[in-house]
Amino acid sequence: MTYENRIPLVDLVAQFRAIEPEVRRRLDATLTRADFILGHELAEFESAFASFCECRRAVGVASGLDALKLALRALEIRPGDEVITVANSFIATALAVTAVGAKPVLVDCEPDTFTMNPAQIEAAITDRTRAVLPVHLYGHPADIAAIGAICERYGLHLVEDAAQAHGARYRGRRCGSLGVLAAFSFYPGKNLGAYGDGGAVTTNDEALADRIATLRNYGSKVKYIHELCGENSRLDTLQAAVLNAKLAHLDTWNARRRELAARYEELLKGVGDLQLPKAQADVEPVWHLYVIRTSYRDRLLAWLQEHGIGALIHYPVPIHLQPAYAHMGWKRGQFPVAERLAQEILSLPIYPEMTEAQLNRVVAVIREFFDRAV
Ligand SMILES: Cc1ncc(COP(=O)(O)O)c(C=O)c1O
Known part of the structure; x- marks a missing residue:
């Protein structure tokens, strides 16, 4: 087997070669500006990615797992609460629920789309259920109309795990704009991937977006004033530079x-x-x-x-x-x-x-x- 005959699952080197000048130009500009934390490329990316997702706001965070965690934290989901999600996903989907101290409650998936089976959600709802977290697995949107109708009936938050679905559409609308909040991953092999870890939360709710932007930055809006017990989960400016080059x-x-x-x-x-x-x-x-x-x-x-x-x-x-x-x-x-x-x-x-x-x-x-x- 020669190297030339090998066909990888994804080829990030071939992709880099195709966009190399633009990636290098943006990285170089960031290196000379030295605005590595919450810098120019990040602001540009957040605005561009929100437009791409056809929603109001995108907040860049450190990973897809953090995007899920911060989405749940922003909704004040906490110990004692339950979140319904799906048995077949990458473990991060459930781990985010566990990480905020809540209990992941699983349902099965549909055999044809591999996404959450809405017919099983109602039986999984208890008086502790706060949110439903479907996954647009493999880039195929979950059955949002059915899931959303249940969320509305029971007063539950609909949070999308859109980590695999950058650009997918459900009834004409982009994934990332379908629930109250959505989490994206920019793990290198994703459809939109950074050169390291990265993630974003998208939403049409300005107040939630502001809360996530604060939570990811040590709970701070004004330097050294901390309103919330936040985290350090900012999307690196250098990664945002790569993402800007790729988003186009x-x-x-x-x-x-x-x-x-x-x-x-x-x-x-x-x-x-x-x-x-x-x-x-x-x-x-x-x-x-x-x-x-x-x-x-x-x-x-x-x-x-x-x-x-x-x-x-x-x-x-x-x-x-x-x-x-x-x-x-x-x-x-x-x-x-x-x-x-x-x-x-x-x-x-x-x-x-x-x-x-x-x-x-x-x-x-x-x-x-x-x-x-x-
Ligand atoms: C469905 C799904 N959810 C969440 C994640 C977590 O993203 P990350 O690896 O960026 O933390 C991934 C990817 O890794 C994923 O595929």
Whole structure:
């Protein structure tokens, strides 16, 4: 296997090469301005990202986990409260609830979109429930109309985990503008990724945005005057500079991801027992991941890796079965759809710089697996 033949899950070097002058220009300007904390590029990014999300405000924070935590803190969710979220997500979604001292209450996901099953929410509501936290998993928006209607009926906050959904649309509206607050991650491999950790909270509520901006900065609006017991969770100005350079390309990159997803669908339809992801009507996903299902998952994963293709499982262990949460008393079998998915899902390479030839090779290797190995 030569290096050239390898196809990674994402290719951040290829992306850097494509935008290198602009990234270097902005980093350089920041280095000469030396405004590393709450600097010019951060202010520019917060304004640009709010516009991108078609909402009033974006507040840059240190990570996606912090964005979730600060969103919950701003809503004054605290010990004794419960937040309903979903069993199949990256563990950060539940950890944010745990971090503010509240209890994560899980529901299962839908088998076709892998997002929160709204039909299970009502049974999970108690008099301690304060919020519902759906995840736009893999860049596909959760069923916000159904979830939002329940939140309204029970007086619950709707907080979006939009860490994988920069630019996705639900009934024409951007993810990040659908709930009272939304959390984004700029982990490097995300559709919009920094060169290190980063995150943001978006909202149409000015007062909540101000509260988050204060909380992330040691609870301070005026230097050395601290109104709240805040945190140090500011998005670095250097990271904001990188994000500004990338944000200008995000719509084009997401469109390319949609093209690649359509191509995978065309070429993989009917191959073996593969089940391919499908966008729901009225939804524009951004294909953070292209996740297929097969009962031969482990063998196909090994085969792809042997052939130099960087497939991966997102995520192999659902949240309720994570050792970190053993104390919660969640049982195997409690969320059967999430558990079944964890056995069958496989993420294929998808990134804007991926070429037609690379995609064709992934498809050829998968076809060969079902022709020869099964
Ligand atoms: C769904 C989801 N929520 C939250 C996070 C946490 O983001 P971060 O790694 O930036 O803390 C991530 C990504 O890592 C994620 O995929």
